Every structure is written in C-alpha cells, then in structure tokens.
Amino acid sequence: MSAxxxxxxxxxxxxxxxxxxxxxxxxxxxxxxIITVVAIFAPLISPQDPNAINLLAAKQGPSSAHLLGxxxxxxxxLSRLIWGARTSLLGPLLVVVGGxxxxxxxxxxxxxxxxxxxxxxxxxxxxGFAFPGLLLAIIASAFFGAGLVAPTIGLAIAYTxxxxxxxxxxxxxxxxxxxxxxxxxxxxxxFAICIKHLLPNLAPFILMQATLTFGFSMIDLASVSFLGLxxxxxxxxxxxxxxxxxxxxxxxxxxxxxxxxxxxxxTVGAFSTVGHWLEGISExxxxx
Amino acid sequence: MLRRLVFLVITLLGASIVVYGAxxxxxxxxxxxxxxxxxxxxxxxxxLEQQYGLNKPLVTRYVDWLGGVxxxxxxxxxxxxxxxxxxLTPRLAVTFELVLYGAVILVLFGIxxxxxxxxxxxxxxxxxxxxxxGIATPSFVGALVLISLFAVKLGWFPSxxxxxxxGGRIYHLTLPAIALTVAGTMGVARVTRTSVILELxxxxxxxxxxxGIAPGGVLRRHVMRNAMVPIATMSGTVIANLFIxxxxxxxxxxxxxxxxxxxxxxxxxxxxxxxxxxxxxxxAFMVATTVTDxxxxxxxxxxxxxGTR
Numbered sequence: 001m002s003a004x005x006x007x008x009x010x011x012x013x014x015x016x017x018x019x020x021x022x023x024x025x026x027x028x029x030x031x032x033x034i035i036t037v038v039a040i041f042a043p044l045i046s047p048q049d050p051n052a053i054n055l056l057a058a059k060q061g062p063s064s065a066h067l068l069g070x071x072x073x074x075x076x077x078l079s080r081l082i083w084g085a086r087t088s089l090l091g092p093l094l095v096v097v098g099g100x101x102x103x104x105x106x107x108x109x110x111x112x113x114x115x116x117x118x119x120x121x122x123x124x125x126x127x128g129f130a131f132p133g134l135l136l137a138i139i140a141s142a143f144f145g146a147g148l149v150a151p152t153i154g155l156a157i158a159y160t161x162x163x164x165x166x167x168x169x170x171x172x173x174x175x176x177x178x179x180x181x182x183x184x185x186x187x188x189x190x191f192a193i194c195i196k197h198l199l200p201n202l203a204p205f206i207l208m209q210a211t212l213t214f215g216f217s218m219i220d221l222a223s224v225s226f227l228g229l230x231x232x233x234x235x236x237x238x239x240x241x242x243x244x245x246x247x248x249x250x251x252x253x254x255x256x257x258x259x260x261x262x263x264x265x266x267t268v269g270a271f272s273t274v275g276h277w278l279e280g281i282s283e284x285x286x287x288x
Numbered sequence: 289m290l291r292r293l294v295f296l297v298i299t300l301l302g303a304s305i306v307v308y309g310a311x312x313x314x315x316x317x318x319x320x321x322x323x324x325x326x327x328x329x330x331x332x333x334x335x336l337e338q339q340y341g342l343n344k345p346l347v348t349r350y351v352d353w354l355g356g357v358x359x360x361x362x363x364x365x366x367x368x369x370x371x372x373x374x375x376l377t378p379r380l381a382v383t384f385e386l387v388l389y390g391a392v393i394l395v396l397f398g399i400x401x402x403x404x405x406x407x408x409x410x411x412x413x414x415x416x417x418x419x420x421x422g423i424a425t426p427s428f429v430g431a432l433v434l435i436s437l438f439a440v441k442l443g444w445f446p447s448x449x450x451x452x453x454x455g456g457r458i459y460h461l462t463l464p465a466i467a468l469t470v471a472g473t474m475g476v477a478r479v480t481r482t483s484v485i486l487e488l489x490x491x492x493x494x495x496x497x498x499x500g501i502a503p504g505g506v507l508r509r510h511v512m513r514n515a516m517v518p519i520a521t522m523s524g525t526v527i528a529n530l531f532i533x534x535x536x537x538x539x540x541x542x543x544x545x546x547x548x549x550x551x552x553x554x555x556x557x558x559x560x561x562x563x564x565x566x567x568x569x570x571x572a573f574m575v576a577t578t579v580t581d582x583x584x585x586x587x588x589x590x591x592x593x594x595g596t597r
Contacts, residue, residue, distance in 0.1 A: 127299050127303075130300075130574050132528075134533075138551070219424075222426050249436050257436070
C-alpha cells in the first residue's frame, strides 16, 4: 500500500478527464471537512454516550432509538462512529506530521548539502525502504506495548524515507533555479534560504504527499487496531469496531463492521482522491 | 547484481540488530510471559533465565542468536516451549501459498481490468470508480465483506481455516487471497490503464496501425510490450507488500500462517518467534523488491545504463 506513491504516473491524466477530476477533488475536500468537524465536535453531536452499555438492546438494526443500531453490548453505533472519528483521524494526523517533519528535514539537508552528506542520507533512505510500514508498526507495538502511540511512531518512521526521497528530488530541482543563487549572492544564510524561500515553494508538493500519506497510514493504523495491537477497547475506533463486529457478523448481524468499514473506505477514498487531484495540479505546474 | 546482493545482506543484518535490540530492551520481561502471572521463587526465575540465555549480556546473546540463525536455528519459543523452526515450518507454507495465489489474481485481474479500461471508453469510468473504492478498502474490511457475503449469507466458501489437500487448500484460500489483493489489484489496474493509454497515443502505435497490423497484434506486440515496465514494477512492489498484508488477512480468516502467529506472539511477548517471523517477512519483502528491480532492468535495457549511480 505504502508503495503506491513511488510509482511514477506517466500519462497526462488531465487530457482525458480534466473537468470531472477537479470536481472530484472538491468532493473529497468536502468529505474531509465534514468528517473533521464531526470529530472535533463529537461531544456535541453524538446522540448518546458511546460507552453506555445496555445489554437489553444488544445487536439491534437501525431504528429511531438507535439510528444505526447497536453493537454486541448494546452501545449506540452512531455515537461510537462519531467518537471513533477522533481516534481514527488523530493517529494518521500524528503519523503525517511526524513523517513529514522528519522526511522534509532529511530531504532539505540532503538537497542543500549535496555531496557526501547527500550520499550518506541516500543510503539511509534506501535502508528505510526495507521496513514495510505495517511491520514496523507491529514491532513498535511489541516494543512499547499496544496502544495508539506505538504504531504511530512506527509508521511515522516507516513513511519518512518515502517522503524524504520524493521531496529531495523536487528540492534539488528547485535549488538549481536562479533565485536561490541570487539569495546566496545577497549573503543570506543557508538556513534562512531553506526556511523562508525553499520550503514555501515546496509547500504544495509537501501538502500533496501529506494528503496521500494520510490515507495510507489511516489504513495501516486501522489494520493495527483490527489486529488488537493498536487502540484498546473500550475506546471507539473504526478499525477496532470492524474487529469487534466480526463476532456478530459471523452470526448474521453485520451492522457494526459494515458501518465502521464504510467510514474507513469513505475517508481514505476522500484523502486519496484529494491527493491525486493535488498531484495532477502540481504535475501540470511543473510541466509548464 | 553482486552489489545488490551485498546491500540486501547488509540491510538485513542492520534490520536484525535494530529489531533484536528493540525487542529485548522492551519493557515487560519474557519470563513473565512464560509464567503467565504465577509468582515464581527467585531461584526458578534464575533457572528460566539461564535456560533461555536471558542472563547474558545483550551483545553476546545477539551473536549467539545470529550464529544459530545462520545454521537455521531461530531459538526456542518461550510460550510454546518448542523450537521456533518446528513452529514455523507448517505455517510458512500457508503464508507463501496465500501470497502466491494472491499474486496470480493480482497480475491477471489487474492487467485485464486496466487494459479493458484503456481500450473501452465505456468501461473506463466504471473501472476508475471501482479502483478508487478498491484502493481505499483496507484488507480486513474486504475480508469481512467477503465472509459476510460468500460465507455467512451464501455459504459458498468456508470462513475459517486453511483446508487440507491441494483442492481444499485452493478452495479455503480463495476468499483470503481475494481480500489480500483487492487494493493491490486495483493499483495494478490503474497503472496498467495509464501506461496502456500512454502507449496507445504514441506515434509508433499509429505507425503500426498504418502498416495494417491487426488490432490484436498492435496491442500485443507494440502497446503491451512497451507498457510492461511500469506494470511489472507496480505488480512487483504490490506483491512484495502482500507478504506483510498476510498478517491482517490471516488474522481475519483465522488461518494458521506466519502472520497470525506474529500477532499472537507480539501480544504474548514471545520474542524469539516475533524476531524470526519479522526477519522472514522482511527478507521476503526485500527479495521481492530486488527481483522487481532486476525484472525492470531485464524488460527495459535502457534502464541498465541510466541506473548506475
């Protein structure tokens, strides 16, 4: 999954479907905004306490009392989905922030210094590719114990080489532009040039990477939760809900797994649509 | 070629040092896992530590362990009180068969879907939509949808277990293999679609058509051969990732493979097993990636001169 982003996409997508792609990008942004608002205002929106157990009302289908039904302990599924948005978004956010900070720093140092520093960092990046994200997240769980923190750290480290490699190549191209040498001539310090000029110009590209990484790491973190190595019950989390719903599903009541799975697919789909949309925009800008 | 092999070995060594160090510095002692909460006399704890070599310094233990691995000895499981090798052998087959089955599905359907989307305009939008949903579907969600539909509702396939015999194994692994490859197949389909469309719009394809070559011939000899490099690279990368994906799918389907054992061993802090499986999966992943790189070089000789860095 994490490898999807390193494959070069050669064909000019815009030629065939320029207009629908743009509108799809806006749809994706709208979906992300709605889910984010829901996550932030979960205490206000959620109709019931997500952890209130009512064994008399267990495994119900959607009804007026419980709009999306209840789980095996009679907890309201809608409320759990709403609260679950918080943990499900927080994890990928931390992964993206951590991975981007690390990756962009490595990329800028490598691109700016060049030579031996670049070569050494390049080797480190190559070694980093040997660790698939999910495996690193699982090892981190073994190290720190199950929870949200461990797999998040593991994934942030796992995504760093991907972000670093791509950002480095764009940064090197940017560094060759005349305005950088002009700034050097004016006597501006390397650090200031990187922070004040190079970084803002790379920002759209970094944002695109971050959006795609968000989607991938959301799948990874949900997988870790599903395995029981991530967020622990009774916290509501979409990946965990798919897993706890499996027992009811085998007995013919699929609501919990279904809704939680659907939320994951919609959210990840929105992030990857926006990511590819931004990718298309920056490709067009570069080819100009 | 040789450089790549050396790099592979060095990276694996580095990986083993990091994982080994991390696992044994981790909080929570393996002895506690072995005794499962029963309190032991200090003498018994000493004995256990001696039996599993936990009382020696970390570096000595690592060197001992590495020496064992070179001879095919991964140490003993502290939970199963069995040689890790014995524990893994039967499970290795399940995992590798699952990946092989998945790889076949992935390559066949990915290329078929992608080519169809590129050639038939009417199907294009449908395939694009399906692939967007497919790529966004975590394997365990796909697994539960398949179980709920084909195992619980329709009863066509079993929902749990790996089956026996060749036919039974294929039958039992069908749903897991599909769940494992949903996202990857769609990824391959996308790359196939873009790369076939790119070749179709190139001049050499027009020339081939103008020379009066039948459409099938144009597609096979002129379009597909050129489109193959990105498709092969994508397929290889995705197949490499299947090894890691088995962890999730085996757990969802209750298969007795390496992945499912890895999860339970992490929970039990059975570090010898965690180490062995992590290294096997990481090795499989890296070998698959290296083979993919070599395959791309073989398919496109131009990369051979450019690629030397």
